[in-house]
Amino acid sequence: MTDLFQGPKGTRDFLPPAMAVRRYIEDAWRRVSIRFGFQEVDGPTFEPLDLYKVKSGDEIVSQLFSFTDRGGRDLALRPEFTPTLARIVAQFGAGLPKPIKWFAIPRCYRAEQPQKGRLREFIQWNVDFIGEETLTADKECLSVCAAFLFEMGLTTADFVIAWNHRDLMAELLVALGIRPEKLNDTFYVLDRLQKLNPVERQKLLQARDFSVSEQELLELFAVETAVPAGGRTALQDRLQTPTARTAYEKMMQLHDQLVPPELADNFRWDVGLVRGLAYYTGFVFEVADARGENRAIAGGGRYDKLIELFGGKPTPAVGFGMGDVVLEILLRERGLLPEHLGGGPDVFIVNASDDADLTAQWASRLRRSTFDPTVRKITQGGLRVQHSYRATKNIGKLLQEAASAQARFALILAPDELSRSVVKWRDLHARSETELPIAQAETLIRSACLEKGG
């Protein structure tokens, strides 16, 4: 015990129940992506270190797991997928039909301090819409994201989507009196103002050297974030110049153009939303727990310059990522993880006869699938078959094992029936039983399993 190795800090072991949950989530990601016409891709788990240094931002770079190979090349485990995607598109995009609609389910790595919802190794669903500069692409990303959340049983009461637009926001801020050279500081401050109390806010604003009128304006933003469309607010009262009014109007128009109808109630312009990734160019969004209890569920935005930065043709792109860790916590908290994920076998063989070989014979017959070479497809799938590895012929005990394995049917091989050339076929859910003539048993069993929703 004391000498056992433990998994590295911030990693997980997936025993069968945990693996079943992971598969449940990944399958849904894949299913929804494909339904919207996205195709799955993947890339290497590690990349040149410089790929992330160029444009991901200091925060990401400080969390990289990096190493040097024997040829002296600096490499890093991928902390996110977007740079890999942009690299691939920069290299191969020219020959691909546009738009490119891709999704990926990569494992990613960040060397940060593990905590609730944040680990050092996680799985992140990525959906990217590349080569389309109109809002159609942004909207479709929002719709895919929402469709998945609904698919898992979440409702508009469970999550909110906050959005912002960096360029329009900059325009608005300048029009409202922020000095252009203070824009970066302003974004930095806006991102955290709402989480601070008035005294802390004051300190932060003074530390960043804002003028009195700038401080007053930012204080307003701090109090009034996530402005609902249409409502008259203190911010609207500040729109005294035509340019300010225009900038604000553009923002509101964008809101109306972006919002998917099914999300009207929980789609909000959030002046405090900036997002740390340095490659985002305009529209950005983040999906949050409506109860405010968890970390961001998903986040994304436009990165129109990243592909050309990696040497590709100028290509507009928008996408988002969703991590498995927070999502699983959220689904668990809301009671939305089904029980018995993974399911049990179709047939559990209970062999109470003296012939131990019978178990293997029946198992191999039922497991067999039929491959048709002319259509290059499996035309009849093999059944999922299990049996006991214990010596006992106690039918009660063996049925108990069948039940705890979540089997749907039990095939009972016992001396009395075998001497009459029949087997017993028990429906473990209905607790009903019939006899099948051995000669037709395989056919009857296959159709029974198929009927039961196989």
Added chain:
RNA sequence: GUGGAUAUAGCUCAGUUGGCAGAGCGCGAGGUUGUGGUCCUCGAUGUCGCGGGUUCGAGUCCCGUUAUCCACCCCA
């Protein structure tokens, strides 16, 4: 990186002023010569996270260390 809490069986945990290492669940074998998650009996598994100190004696007190959880920073 910084702070707080925690660490005892596979899991969840109890363990009194320092005095023989415990329960429940799970796991294994059996109880009825052939029918279910129940019941009964029996069984295995521990250097009490690791290292040091105090003491006649440490799971218990002290110091260090590692890991986990929570929070900060930031975000999937």
